[in-house]
Amino acid sequence: MDEGDIAQEYQSRHNQDAIRAALPIKVERPSRTSCLDCECDIPELRRIAVPGCERCVRCEAENETLRRR
Numbered sequence: 001m002d003e004g005d006i007a008q009e010y011q012s013r014h015n016q017d018a019i020r021a022a023l024p025i026k027v028e029r030p031s032r033t034s035c036l037d038c039e040c041d042i043p044e045l046r047r048i049a050v051p052g053c054e055r056c057v058r059c060e061a062e063n064e065t066l067r068r069r
């Protein structure tokens with residue numbers, strides 16, 4: 001390995017770091033305590049099971065059905 005290879009190796013590692021730094025940070029949304037659609041209470045178990053959930057089971061199912069059409 002000569003100096004050129006080392007420089008190239010350094011360069012590619014540096015680029016990978018830059019790419020990683022540019023990746024959007026995944027924001028953990030807090031789960032809602034009430035349904036976005038019908039405003040009924042979302043059970044705590046569901047909030048824990050589905051982090052960031054916004055709807056109760058019924059509305060979520062309806063939402064999924066609508067999205068598939």
Ligand SMILES: [Zn+2]
Nearest residue numbers: 035038056059
């Ligand atoms: Zn609902």
